[in-house]
Amino acid sequence: MASTPPQTLQVEKAHGTGNDFVVFADPDGLHDLSVEQVQALCDRHRGVGADGILRAARSADSPEVQGLLASEPEATWFMDYRNADGSLAEMCGNGIRVFVDFLVRHSLVSLTPGQTLPVATRGGVRDVTVSASGHYQVDLGRWRLVDTDTLVHVPGLDVPRPALRLTVPNPHAVVILASNEELDALDLSALPDVRPVPEDGINVEFVVPQEPLVTDGVGHIRMRVFERGVGETLSCGTGAATAALAARHFVGDMAPHHWRVDVPGGQLSVRMFPTEEGEHVALSGPAQRVFHCEVEI
Template sequence: MTQTINFSKGHGTGNDFVLIADPEGSLDLSPAQVARLCDRRFGVGADGLIRAVRSRAIPEGSAALAEEPEAEWFMDYRNADGSVAEMCGNGIRVFVHFLIEQGLLVPTRGDTIPVATRSGVRDVLAGAAGYTVDLGRWALGREERLVRARQLAVARPGALIQLANPHVVVALADAAELDGLDLSVAPDIEPGLTDGANVEFVVPEEPLIAEGVARIRMRVHERGSGETLSCGTGAAAAALAFRHWAGRGAPNSWRIDVPGGRLSVRMFPTEEGEHVSLSGPAEIVFSGTVELGA
């Protein structure tokens, strides 16, 4: 038995997603179906799938509504292999853009849009050149991880950053080392993490700081998806790790260049502790229908 599904394809700095509007939560996609839709040869093709569900219509949305009653929409995010993920920094910007284009959300200028996710409610602000999301608080792991990757001659230490998703950030010697990495195979993390982690490899630009903004380059291997052209929470984690390594005096404004474009990260104080924001573009590329088998 097959069913016809309406979808849109969108991306944020090349990090691409299949987006499906399912307001009442009637669509139950299996991991195999998600993987099929995200397959670049046999499906639509994407780094992940995002289902737009009203928070009241999905069990995970109850906690979000208790935290923020105005969080009408839940971002049900799945990795390309069908596994569930907590949140996606690029995906949440594309998600809000999709809701607006579908007429499911009609914000006024300057509105902050609360979005429910598995890692809590995240506030998104629509701007003239893209979207900014408050990723919330972050945490630095107590111990470093050792990371091995193809074409990396020697294993390198990585900083563990928890920011919506788990990340391990590795500093490399130079751009040649970054460009020479083979991320077609997942890097090995020691000691491993129970749920895996995204691994970001970064190098500084020369000079690191220009006009008060620190600048770095990054490539990433995402758990459940492989190498992607961009990772929003990964870009923020990379900036946080680099600021930690740089020590006192490092700026709170960062520019991260990824293979798919450019993202901006800013750290700022709040009453509950330091938060991190991510800014970047979001685009819907096309929409269509697809036949989905059992």
């Protein structure tokens, strides 16, 4: 049997605070990549190298999100996000900023400062706004506290530590640590041991409140993260949001609703705000193109 000839694909490499992605437009639905193709593109030695793939597809032609158009007809683009191991993810806070920046730069959408673009994701429609400085803010929607009885163990910690489990909508477990030294000593080369074991995997954040904790009404924390399907990454957008939510939870009623989150790849801003359907959490930060290339898949 003759083998399938390779296809040529125009892709970009881009990142949001070091969380990097291979991004490409697929408006005609010709490149719904296999797990093996995703893994090959994300391979840092034999491929382009990335934490995940962002495929820009038409919502109307994507069965996973077609139904969202009934209530959100302007969400015409679907962010099809795959982790580096080829697994599907509900959403990606850094990725959606990179995704919208890609659409804008390639004139696939028009977005001026202050305007908002709805984007279809597996976690629902998410609204992204661009600022005059070129940063993007995404409304991650309602967050949910799942469990307060989770324990996490990772090399570098003497005993398992308690964690908060939250969704935004990706699943996260957040561990608050006592010092930067404790955070730096963690070995995140392998998946942390989370109990009870999550059925669909989980992202794990380790967070240290900084000194001073609050300056001019803004909280300040530092974070490292192990992302499901990837490993330790330089940044995780939804992870930064859950880290700030967890920090606010432990600080109590006097905690701020605006946080600065330091990650190995830079800095992100998180804001919590009320809506008619409940409290939402928003994430803002940069999106940067690295290079464009042509690959065969």
